[in-house]
Amino acid sequence: MSKKFKGSCLCGNIRFSVNEFREKVANFHCTMCRKFNGAAFGTLVGVKGLHWLSGNNLLKEFIVPNGTTRTFCSNCGSSLGFRVKGEPPENIELAISTFDVDIPLKVDAQIYTAYKANWCELQPELPVYSEGRAG
Numbered sequence: 001m002s003k004k005f006k007g008s009c010l011c012g013n014i015r016f017s018v019n020e021f022r023e024k025v026a027n028f029h030c031t032m033c034r035k036f037n038g039a040a041f042g043t044l045v046g047v048k049g050l051h052w053l054s055g056n057n058l059l060k061e062f063i064v065p066n067g068t069t070r071t072f073c074s075n076c077g078s079s080l081g082f083r084v085k086g087e088p089p090e091n092i093e094l095a096i097s098t099f100d101v102d103i104p105l106k107v108d109a110q111i112y113t114a115y116k117a118n119w120c121e122l123q124p125e126l127p128v129y130s131e132g133r134a135g
């Protein structure tokens with residue numbers, strides 16, 4: 001019964017599918033996510049059953065000074081994912097914007113808002129965490 005949700009980078013060389021999503025999906029307002037995504041915030045989601053279908057040779061990783069790993073397409077520059085320091089590759093959180101299909105999720109938190117851009121308005125209906133969700 002598991003449905004595959006497919007996504008890709010901008011140039012289309014990197015394609016992936018996932019079987020399931022973890023329940024939490026947040027807008028990350030930290031400076032690193034802003035820069036990495038070239039956007040007001042990054043929106044990331046944990047996944048289960050991730051398969052890279054093509055373009056594995058173009059996947060590139062950048063390790064930020066805080067130890068988090070950022071995965072992107074070395075051909076088109078699309079931001080694809082994020083990993084907490086020390087987490088194995090399968091625990092990547094994917095940039096939700098890279099999915100090519102509707103996915104059964106809603107953003108449920110706004111995190112690291114202490115670092116948000118002054119020109120970005122928060123969504124009043126969503127919980128706000130100045131740092132991470134847990135603390």
Ligand SMILES: [Zn+2]
Pocket residue numbers: 009010011012013014073074075076077078
């Ligand atoms: Zn690409």
